[in-house]
Amino acid sequence: MSSTTKSSVWFRIFAALFIFAVIWVCAVYWFVNRQANKDESQKADAIVVFGAAEYAGHPSPVYRARLDHAYTLFREGMAPLIVTTGGGAQDPHFTEGGVGRDYLVSRGVPDRNIIAETQSNDTSESAVRVANIFRENGIHTCLAVSDSYHMFRVKQMLGRQGITVYASPRPDSRLPNSWERMRLKLREVMSYTAWKLGL
Numbered sequence: 001m002s003s004t005t006k007s008s009v010w011f012r013i014f015a016a017l018f019i020f021a022v023i024w025v026c027a028v029y030w031f032v033n034r035q036a037n038k039d040e041s042q043k044a045d046a047i048v049v050f051g052a053a054e055y056a057g058h059p060s061p062v063y064r065a066r067l068d069h070a071y072t073l074f075r076e077g078m079a080p081l082i083v084t085t086g087g088g089a090q091d092p093h094f095t096e097g098g099v100g101r102d103y104l105v106s107r108g109v110p111d112r113n114i115i116a117e118t119q120s121n122d123t124s125e126s127a128v129r130v131a132n133i134f135r136e137n138g139i140h141t142c143l144a145v146s147d148s149y150h151m152f153r154v155k156q157m158l159g160r161q162g163i164t165v166y167a168s169p170r171p172d173s174r175l176p177n178s179w180e181r182m183r184l185k186l187r188e189v190m191s192y193t194a195w196k197l198g199l
Contacts, residue, residue: 025189025193028189028192028193029185032149032153032188032189034152035148035155036148036151036185037148038151040166041073041143042166043077044079044141044143044164044166045081046079046081046082046139046141047074047081047083047143047145048085048130048142048143048158049082049085049100050066050086050123050126050145050146050154051084051097051120052086052096053096054091054094054096054099054100056091057093058103059099062147067100067104069168069169069171073145073168078143079142079143081115081137082104082109082113082115083114083115083116083133084096084098084116084117085097085126085130087119087121089121096118098116100116115137117130117133123150123154126157127158127160130163131158131162131163134163140163141164141165142158142163142164143167144158144166145168145169148169148170149184149185150188151169152192153188153191157195
C-alpha cells in the first residue's frame with residue numbers, strides 16, 4: 001500500500017470518528033436539554049436529593065435550594081422518605097449528606113424520615129449507594145431532586161441500578177443566561193460520556 005493510500009485510509013478513519021463524535025455530542029445534548037425542561041413530579045417511595053457543596057456545616061445556596069424543593073415535595077405528601085447524598089470531599093468534619101439531613105431536620109422534617117448517604121464522591125457513586133439503601137429498605141421508586149441540567153444523567157445512573165426515577169428539578173435552576181445554560185449542558189454531555197465509557 002502506497003503512502004498516499006495509507007494517508008487516505010487514515011483520513012477517512014479520522015473523518016468518520018469526528019463525524020460520530022459530533023453526532024454523539026449533539027444527540028446527548030438534545031437529551032440533556034429535553035430532560036432539563038421536564039418536571040415529572042409524582043408520588044414515589046422516596047425523594048433523593050443530590051448533594052452540592054457545603055461550607056463548614058451549612059449547605060451552599062444551590063444545595064439549600066435543592067433541599068428546600070425536597071422539603072416542599074415532602075410536605076405535599078409526594079413521598080414519606082428523603083435521602084440526602086454526598087460525602088465530605090475535603091471537609092474532615094462534615095458531609096453533604098449529613099449537612100442536608102441536619103438542614104431538613106431544622107426545617108421540621110422528622111429525623112426518622114431522612115436517610116443520609118455520606119460516602120459518595122460524585123453522582124455515579126451516589127446512584128450506586130442510593131440503590132443499596134433502596135434495596136435494604138424495599139424502596140423501588142424515587143423523585144430525584146437536583147438542578148435541571150443534571151437530571152438526564154441522574155435518571156440514567158439511577159435507572160441503571162434498577163430504580164424507577166421521576167425527575168423533579170429545583171424550580172429556580174433554569175438559568176436565564178443562555179451561554180451559561182449551554183456551558184453546563186455541554187459539561188453534562190462530557191460527564192455522561194465519561195460515565196458511559198467507564199472513566
